[in-house]
Amino acid sequence: MAQSAEVVICGAGSAGVAAAYYLAKQQTITNVLVLDKHPPLTQTSAKSGENYRNWWPTEVMVRFMNRSIDLMEALSEASNDIFNMERRGYAYVTESIADIHNYVHHYSQLSVGDIRFHRGTHQNGTATYSPPAYRGFEGQPDGADLLLDKQIIQTTFPHFSDDIQAVIHARRCGAISAQQLGMYLLEEAKKLGVRELRGELIAIEQDHCGVRAVEVKTANGKERIETRRVINAAGPFAPHVAAILDVELPIFSVLQQKIAIQDHLGVVPRDTPFTIFMDEQHLDWSADEEQLLQSEPEYQWMLDKFPGGLHIKPEGGKDSLWIKLGWAFNRTIEQPLWEPEGTLEFPDIVLRGASRLIPELKRYIDNIPKPVVHYAGYYTKTKENLPVVGPLDVEGAYIVGALSGFGTMVSCVAGELIAAWVAGSELPDYAHQLSLARYDDPAYLASLSGMRLDGEL
Ligand SMILES: Cc1cc2nc3c(=O)[nH]c(=O)nc-3n(C[C@H](O)[C@H](O)[C@H](O)COP(=O)(O)OP(=O)(O)OC[C@H]3O[C@@H](n4cnc5c(N)ncnc54)[C@H](O)[C@@H]3O)c2cc1C
Structure with a gap:
């Protein structure tokens, strides 16, 4: 005792x-x-x-995360990679390039590593950009690759909507268990x-x-x-x-959620990096759905504009079917519960939002693959x-x-x-x-x- x-x-x-x-x-x-x-x-x-990343908008967080990633890399080596550290990067994507140069300029002032521009490198008539290795982290670049050429974007990420104008592929980022x-x-x-x-x-x-x-x-x-x-x-x-x-x-604490589903139609290529849709959006409801939501005061918020930051990634190895989707759009501060539950509408909302970026995901909207694994927990934050x-x-x-x-x-x-x-x-x-x-x-x-x-x- x-x-x-x-x-x-x-x-x-x-x-x-x-x-x-x-x-x-x-x-x-x-x-x-x-x-x-x-x-x-x-x-x-x-x-x-x-997921982990050194791609943060303030220098103090970049330095703090760089140090954390150094520590995790050393632990990965010491433990024979018992916690499966991989580094596929984070792909931040947007339909609008109006602000992209300010954004890149901001990050170029931080210790995130070099930012490399890919405006249009074409080999044998085909635009190319080499995606990163699936596992490990050694020998990989840090910083980010900025893709501004639609042909390169579509060749590298054929599942993205062709409205995507820019991809910022941040490289010192990935996942661990x-x-x-x-x-x-x-x-x-x-x-x-x-x-x-x-x-x-x-x-x-x-x-x-x-x-x-x-x-x-x-x-x-x-x-x-x-x-x-x-x-x-x-x-x-x-x-x-x-x-x-x-x-x-x-x-204070704010409830946030993620879901995992099986992508049995193979919509998301297994080696895709963790992908973030940076843009705000209104969800794409049918006229009937819109009318229904309008008539329910409790659900009218679903017609409002949602913030950027929706994210999606393949979960597990190449043979897995699972994909994980999350979107921290909730802003309501609440008293934490020991066992918080997810909300019923979240899976539908996150799938609709994600299909703006990956149109083939629409096929799951009224036919969501079961089981849906639903995670709900708090972002406890300042x-x-x-x-x-x-x-x-x-x-x-x-x-x-x-x-x-x-x-x-x-x-x-x-x-x-x-x-x-x-x-x-x-x-x-x-x-x-x-x-x-x-x-x-x-x-x-x-x-x-x-x-x-x-x-x-
Ligand atoms: C949906 C979601 C997705 C996330 N995704 C990511 C991600 O991709 N990458 C990332 O880095 N982070 C992510 N996070 C954040 C991350 O999960 C949390 O920041 C982290 O788990 C917080 O850890 P903690 O130890 O502070 O809290 P907790 O894991 O909650 O641990 C606190 C512990 O304190 C115990 N406790 C509390 N009060 C008492 C008491 N009085 N006596 C005894 N024990 C007590 C609890 O039982 C609990 O075990 C995500 C979070 C959520 C909710």
Whole structure:
């Protein structure tokens, strides 16, 4: 039975297990306890689309993600790629090139790598662009390839609508298995002495030095664990855990969804990169459907304009039929539930939206292949969609949270950073920009109102 720990981590999602691993790696801290009400990696972390990218619109996020991808690449090598890291890139596509040069100019100022233009390289009369290797990441370029030639786009991505005018193929991007990465980190952490406890943190005792002990509700009753340091890695419940300490966090939760279906008509080529439709759109309803939606106040919003960011990718290897579709269009802030459910209309909406980009998907609209695997979980985030990693306003209390729609890809670097804060080791220069201290800076607060791009997908 655990009675004391040097550090208690509340939450064994992607954030908590990475924090445990990197704390254990610090070697100065030997007695770490991870507690969770649920089995590890079964809450938000089980809903992830499992994609990663360094393609972010702010320099701090690009550098944070580059570091996380470096860490994941090293772990992939050390573990014989137990978490299937692949790097097919992200293809951002648009029907409008009016703003493309501003967009590219913006990214060219960031540490994303070089941007290469492909205006029309034709070999033997055929436009070409070499798609990336299906697996692995070694020897692949970073940066992005910008395709502006319709013939190259259609030859490379024949399933796209011929209204697509530009493709930005960002290259230091791909997918991993979030569960395998998380379990690997947890197992390695346990080899280094980290312990696990199943239970809900319900109270935190304080004395004049700060955190003194935590109280945990377990299957065997309540347990008191003495500790001077606690890390809040409670995902959507981070504000609840902070409230135990009387700390209010600038963090909120929004339900987002994905579906997976079997593409038995073979509409999406299996080696297609993760593809994002950048444009806003109205969904294509028939006149009857439009009339019906108009008459139902509860559903009228489905006639409104939807934001850009719909995404689709082949899921699994070359022999798999599965495709995954997601669209983080919801903006409604809500109190999180432990087991959130998806909404009934989501599969139809995301398929309709996706068929604007991939017209053959229309064949599934009134005939959606069963089973539909529906994932629903929270993007727990700050207004500016940056994570919060660092100390809380109570001595000995820390947070690694607000990982929004990027918690899988950022978990390693967020774990590394929180471990550095807790162990008191040297901090990287982005540490303060990602901690709560940023909200004490009036210039930072002022910059939030003018912010245009937050990188959310
Ligand atoms: C639909 C969807 C798609 C996504 N796609 C991607 C993607 O492609 N790439 C990407 O990088 N990210 C993606 N994400 C984001 C990613 O899944 C999350 O950011 C990440 O899983 C958050 O991890 P976490 O550890 O902070 O939270 P969680 O996984 O929710 O873990 C928090 C843990 O804390 C525990 N807990 C809470 N309160 C207590 C308490 N009082 N006592 C004990 N335990 C407690 C919970 O039981 C839970 O296990 C997606 C998210 C969603 C919802």
